[in-house]
Amino acid sequence: MSKVDMAFIGGRGLFSNYGGVENAIREIALEVSKKNENIIVYGASNEDENVFPLPRNLTRVVCPLWIYQKLGQHGLIVFCVLHALFVGRPKVVYLFASGPCIFTPLLRLGRLKVITSLRAVDSARDKWGKVSQKILQMGEYCSWRFANAFTVNSKEMVEIYAPRRNDVKFIPNGAKGIETKGEGRLSEYGLTSDRYLLFAARLDPVKRLHILLEAHSKLPAETRPMLVVAGGHVKDKLYEQQLIDMASPDVVFVGHISKLELDPLMAHCRAFILPSVLEGMSNSILSAMAAGKPVLAADVPANSDLVEYRDALFTADDCDELQTKLSVLSSNDEFCATLGAKLKERAKAEYSWSTTSEKFYQLSKSIN
Structure with missing residues (x-):
């Protein structure tokens, strides 16, 4: 050697x-x-x-x-x-x-x-x-x-x-841009481009997926977008079952997937959501920013330093505020486009x- x-x-x-x-x-x-x-x-x-x-x-x-x-x-x-x-x-x-x-x-x-x-x-x-x-x-x-x-x-x-x-x-x-821009397995999961939210992280209580599932389930059924959960490596099987039990019919669990499979989901999602309360600097948020996607993350210092804009944050563990902001993301196309463009420019300039x-x-x- x-x-x-x-x-x-x-x-x-x-x-x-x-x-x-x-x-x-x-x-x-x-x-x-x-x-x-x-x-x-x-x-x-x-x-x-x-x-x-x-x-x-x-x-x-x-x-x-x-x-x-x-x-x-x-x-x-x-x-x-x-x-x-x-x-x-x-x-x-x-x-x-x-x-x-x-x-x-x-x-x-x-x-x-x-x-x-x-x-x-x-x-x-x-x-x-x-x-x-x-x-x-x-x-x-x-x-x-x-x-x-x-x-x-x-x-x-x-x-x-x-x-x-x-x-x-x-x-x-x-921040690294998306390399695979085809539709991947969207049709297999029953997804339509720009009509679903994406969560991608380990199914660990600190990532607060349970808060997101609760807020998502409270959105009006007729306008509620699908929620894709990409994550695995579950150590607490009871927590995993809790997540499954509380999910609405509009939630799709795809498990832990490779970057090749995740990239199309990121490329075609309406927004990326990360309610985690313990982060260093999230690569997933950075990927979403680089792709020009609106982001909604828990307002903890690591996330707020990263995204900077208040429109991309909600008070950590506040289910009601999360629900309100999910509703805006789900219905306001202009808001999504503007926030996504701001975050993409920030990723390009800073990371x-x-x-x-x-x-x-x-x-x-x-x-x-």
């Missing part, structure tokens, strides 16, 4: 469409690979939802399937860290998300430079047990305490961590994967 310049650890790998960490690592690694740096991206061998040709200087190292199947994400991270320490030996290791960051001290002891990147305060999610929460808190502590450089992707997190580490770097996500990747690249050079 040629001398490795940088390696990325976090998430399930280059070809996975699981969530924001995977999307960020993929976009950053592909952009930085244009500089002829030798790059490793670690991941799992069975996460192949979005396969594409790799540049010659970008290597995919995967955890053996048996480790991933028996030990899950914990085993995956340990494998990646040990491979980086004893085999890959990159000049710089990027650790994305709270869990992997717990290994920052070990990598530093192994004389590797480390850049950490928190994508949200994961320990604050209400799905964790006490042990898992403590592990994530330790990872968050290690991320700012021991890394050569420490980054976050929201201004809210800068405010949280600046008192602890004053050189915390804010590096936002980028670029090229700019984001350059910031990570320059940070790696500054610590070498």
Whole structure:
């Protein structure tokens, strides 16, 4: 193996469409690979939802399937860290998300430079047990305490961590346009372009899909648009059943889908809705903005910093306000077009994967 310049650890790998960490690592690694740096991206061998040709200087190292199947994400991270320490030996290791960051001290002891990147305060999610929460808190502590450089992707997190580490770097996500613009499986789902709302996120209580389902069900049946729910990876089966039970007949659950399947749903939706109350910087919102779609998101700092416009926000957990704004989105074509155009211009002006990747690249050079 040629001398490795940088390696990325976090998430399930280059070809996975699981969530924001995977999307960020993929976009950053592909952009930085244009500089002829030798790059490793670690991941799992069975996460192949979005396969594409790799540049010659970008290597995919995967955890053996048996480790991933028996030990899950914990085993995956340990494998990646040990491979980086004893085999890959990159000049710089990027650790994305709270869990992997717990290994920052070990990598530093192994004389590797480390850049950490928190994508949200994961320990604050209400799905964790006490042990898992403590592990994530330790990872968050290690991320700012021991890394050569420490980054976050929201201004809210800068405010949280600046008192602890004053050189915390804010590096936002980028916005990527839709690549697949055909109609995909719209007819299979019984959907008509511009006549449905889209929710795309994990079915996790913190994403507040139950609030959206309640507000949607209260819209007048004769004018209520369909609601497409794209999300899976459910850990709480009781919560999943609760969602199914409260959904109106106009809700379509499509499960966890690849980017190839999600892009047409985004391209043809009337609006993108994200009532989540815990975000870093949402890649889904950015994708909707880049596509010129109106967005309606919970008014939490990470979302309000991103969309900026009050028309694109509702008070978090306020079902009545959400219902009112859904009604406007469902009936007012001019409002949708205007808001979508404003958000597209903001995405173009403020959020670029090229700019984001350059910031990570320059940070790696500054610590070498």
